Amino acid sequence: MQKRFGFGRILFVAFATVLIAVGFAISAPAVEQKPIKIGIVSFLSGPAAGPFGVPARNGAEILAEALNEGGKVPGYGTKGLGGAPIELVYLDEAGGTTKQVTEYRNLVQRQNVDLVIGYISSGDTLAIAPVAEELKKLTVFFDSGTPRIFEDASYKYVFRTGSHSTMDSVGAALYVTEMRPNIRKYAGINQNYAWGQDSWSDFEAAMKILAPKAKAVTSQMTKLMSGQFGAEISVLLSSGAEVIHSSFWGGDTESFVLQAAPRGLFKKSTVVLTCGEHIMYRLGNKIPDGTVLGGKGTVGIFAPDTELNRWFQKVYAERYYVPPTYPTYRMAQAILGVKSAYEKAMAANKGMTPTQDQVIASFEHLSFDTPSGKVEMGLGKGHQAVTGISYGTTKVVNGKLTITNIKTYPKEKVNPPEGVLSKDWIESGFKRTK
Amino acid sequence: MVELLSTVVDGIIYSSWLFVVAVGLTLIYGVMKILNIAHGSLYALGAYSAASLGGFWLGHGYPPLGSYGMLALSAVLVGLVMGPLIERGLLRFMYGKDEIVLLLATYSVFLILEDAIKLIWGVDSLSIAEPYGLLGSVDFAGLTYPVYSFILLAVSAVTGIGLAWVLQRTRQGKLLIAVIHDSEMSAVMGIRVPRFYLITFTVGAMLAAVGGAFTAPMVSVVPGMGVEVIVLAFAVVVIGGLGSLKGAALGALMVGLVRSASVHFLPQVELFSIYLVMVLVLLFRPKGLFSSAEARKI
Numbered sequence: 067m068q069k070r071f072g073f074g075r076i077l078f079v080a081f082a083t084v085l086i087a088v089g090f091a092i093s094a095p096a097v098e099q100k101p102i103k104i105g106i107v108s109f110l111s112g113p114a115a116g117p118f119g120v121p122a123r124n125g126a127e128i129l130a131e132a133l134n135e136g137g138k139v140p141g142y143g144t145k146g147l148g149g150a151p152i153e154l155v156y157l158d159e160a161g162g163t164t165k166q167v168t169e170y171r172n173l174v175q176r177q178n179v180d181l182v183i184g185y186i187s188s189g190d191t192l193a194i195a196p197v198a199e200e201l202k203k204l205t206v207f208f209d210s211g212t213p214r215i216f217e218d219a220s221y222k223y224v225f226r227t228g229s230h231s232t233m234d235s236v237g238a239a240l241y242v243t244e245m246r247p248n249i250r251k252y253a254g255i256n257q258n259y260a261w262g263q264d265s266w267s268d269f270e271a272a273m274k275i276l277a278p279k280a281k282a283v284t285s286q287m288t289k290l291m292s293g294q295f296g297a298e299i300s301v302l303l304s305s306g307a308e309v310i311h312s313s314f315w316g317g318d319t320e321s322f323v324l325q326a327a328p329r330g331l332f333k334k335s336t337v338v339l340t341c342g343e344h345i346m347y348r349l350g351n352k353i354p355d356g357t358v359l360g361g362k363g364t365v366g367i368f369a370p371d372t373e374l375n376r377w378f379q380k381v382y383a384e385r386y387y388v389p390p391t392y393p394t395y396r397m398a399q400a401i402l403g404v405k406s407a408y409e410k411a412m413a414a415n416k417g418m419t420p421t422q423d424q425v426i427a428s429f430e431h432l433s434f435d436t437p438s439g440k441v442e443m444g445l446g447k448g449h450q451a452v453t454g455i456s457y458g459t460t461k462v463v464n465g466k467l468t469i470t471n472i473k474t475y476p477k478e479k480v481n482p483p484e485g486v487l488s489k490d491w492i493e494s495g496f497k498r499t500k
Numbered sequence: 501m502v503e504l505l506s507t508v509v510d511g512i513i514y515s516s517w518l519f520v521v522a523v524g525l526t527l528i529y530g531v532m533k534i535l536n537i538a539h540g541s542l543y544a545l546g547a548y549s550a551a552s553l554g555g556f557w558l559g560h561g562y563p564p565l566g567s568y569g570m571l572a573l574s575a576v577l578v579g580l581v582m583g584p585l586i587e588r589g590l591l592r593f594m595y596g597k598d599e600i601v602l603l604l605a606t607y608s609v610f611l612i613l614e615d616a617i618k619l620i621w622g623v624d625s626l627s628i629a630e631p632y633g634l635l636g637s638v639d640f641a642g643l644t645y646p647v648y649s650f651i652l653l654a655v656s657a658v659t660g661i662g663l664a665w666v667l668q669r670t671r672q673g674k675l676l677i678a679v680i681h682d683s684e685m686s687a688v689m690g691i692r693v694p695r696f697y698l699i700t701f702t703v704g705a706m707l708a709a710v711g712g713a714f715t716a717p718m719v720s721v722v723p724g725m726g727v728e729v730i731v732l733a734f735a736v737v738v739i740g741g742l743g744s745l746k747g748a749a750l751g752a753l754m755v756g757l758v759r760s761a762s763v764h765f766l767p768q769v770e771l772f773s774i775y776l777v778m779v780l781v782l783l784f785r786p787k788g789l790f791s792s793a794e795a796r797k798i
Binding site (some may be wrong): 112286294 | 514517771
């Protein structure tokens with residue numbers, strides 16, 4: 067007669083099996099996954115280090131540490147990248163494009179990094195992109211403004227997880243024309259290189275569409291990091307411009323504010339600092355009331371109130387004693403973009419370590435959560451991110467700088483559609499179809 | 501007319517800043533025949549020290565007017581520490597060697613000091629803006645100018661006139677001119693040439709630091725600020741003639757006015773305007789406006 071197993075016995079066997087399995091899981095050493103080595107390139111010296119490079123590097127550090135611990139980053143429960151720990155290799159971006167190309171080759175060919183995240187300078191990104199293609203190495207640009215990377219060329223191995231500069235200029239033009247619908251005169255003061263020229267050119271083009279009766283009265287192009295703007299401020303003061311556009315960054319922004327404020331420029335005109343968010347904690351209440359600040363996205367004070375953003379702001383401020391600014395947010399976008407792409411590729415590969423090509427395929431057209439909201443790889447055949455952008459106006463309250471009248475423009479309103487050049491899109495009157 | 505007047509005012513203000521920044525460079529070259537590339541770092545050290553000392557002063561609630569004293573004190577301290585350190589510690593071992601060797605030595609000092617600044621103050625910017633707006637503003641030529649700009653003009657005038665007076669009216673100045681003309685003969689005549697070199701380099705370092713310290717309230721004090729300045733200062737002293745005090749003053753004035761005119765009337769060429777002046781001057785006066793004739797040595 068066959069002995070039948072009762073329910074109690076089955077339950078006992080099942081419980082014992084679970085206990086043994088758990089015991090094994092606890093006592094047996096976990097299979098160590100090979101670390102994923104990521105080269106992080108940002109300015110660690112020179113004038114761009116303080117405002118951009120170091121905050122970006124710090125952002126990479128806290129995110130990599132939190133991801134390696136696992137379960138710390140809201141919405142990203144797995145450890146590292148699909149369980150593999152992240153190992154960061156830092157590199158200084160200072161020294162010019164020739165040096166950067168050499169250093170990039172070293173990172174890839176000697177240090178054998180699995181991927182590279184980096185580059186703030188537009189010049190550096192334009193120089194690195196073809197080399198990344200040549201070396202067939204996944205390279206993610208976390209910053210840099212030029213739209214030319216994916217508008218002039220097409221790359222397989224190159225991605226950019228931050229929006230390009232067209233968004234900043236179009237957003238600024240939208241904000242000031244809503245603020246001053248009857249504007250007649252505007253002016254610009256920008257740095258005399260690709261970033262400043264592109265920013266002004268897009269702003270001027272957008273103003274021609276949004277405020278056709280307004281006239282650009284002067285465009286001052288200053289030497290990068292010249293620091294002395296006495297004559298330029300005189301010209302702006304006497305120009306009668308109601309709005310002054312500036313894409314200044316770092317020390318130039320701070321020097322401009324320090325020199326222009328006592329001369330009354332901020333009272334006479336509305337000054338729009340498209341990158342002003344990154345200096346707001348340095349200058350604080352020295353930034354005059356009524357200044358329009360942007361931060362190249364929905365970052366920092368403009369970032370959405372999500373669990374991920376609250377966590378990000380808290381851990382960053384606890385370690386570095388200042389709130390994170392846009393370079394830190396942009397670095398977070400890159401790291402979380404890579405993590406999302408890697409884990410999506412891993413899932414598609416049935417949990418096995420994905421190949422670089424599989425990660426690239428997953429990265430294209432990806433949408434992922436970041437402290438600055440959702441980022442979509444919506445341009446450049448899925449290699450260029452698009453996000454929305456916010457602008458706000460400064461007001462000192464009880465000695466503290468606050469931002470009022472914050473307006474956020476959705477990504478469709480400030481970025482061209484796929485396949486359309488930024489310049490053509492603006493000149494078409496921001497049409498969404500080809 | 502108003503535009504023209506403001507062009508001149510802006511040009512003169514910029515020139516005064518340029519002169520303060522460049523005069524130390526030309527003094528050291530004039531006496532020691534050293535093109536001191538470390539001048540840029542001494543300027544930056546002056547700015548960083550001024551930001552730190554001034555910040556300390558204001559942070560402790562001392563009278564704000566005293567912050568101007570802090571700017572001057574920081575320049576003096578930088579000059580007194582760095583001048584003898586560089587001259588006695590390095591340059592004196594290289595006297596008599598080719599000018600290129602001395603230039604490379606000061607370039608190495610420049611690189612060391614740039615890194616030292618980063619080690620001491622980090623890469624974040626510093627700011628000591630209070631002295632800039634403390635004395636208020638004046639309306640001139642239809643525009644508002646901070647009084648501080650005119651203080652800089654006064655600092656520049658006092659520096660230039662003071663140096664000229666010392667060189668031409670004092671015994672020590674006349675001895676220094678003898679050293680400039682022929683250091684070997686001066687030594688034979690009993691002039692302590694090494695002491696003059698030490699004093700000159702210290703004063704030159706102090707002047708570089710004065711430039712940095714009095715610039716600090718107007719700008720964000722950032723790493724690499726000395727690089728930009730050494731290029732500008734070099735352009736000014738080359739236009740005027742290396743080693744000439746009058747040349748530095750005229751060079752600064754020319755560069756300041758041309759730059760201001762380009763900003764006001766043709767902003768597209770601002771970047772290029774300073775070097776245009778330099779090229780035009782050097783085409784007709786290859787050794788600068790106030791270079792002295794040199795006897796050819798066979």
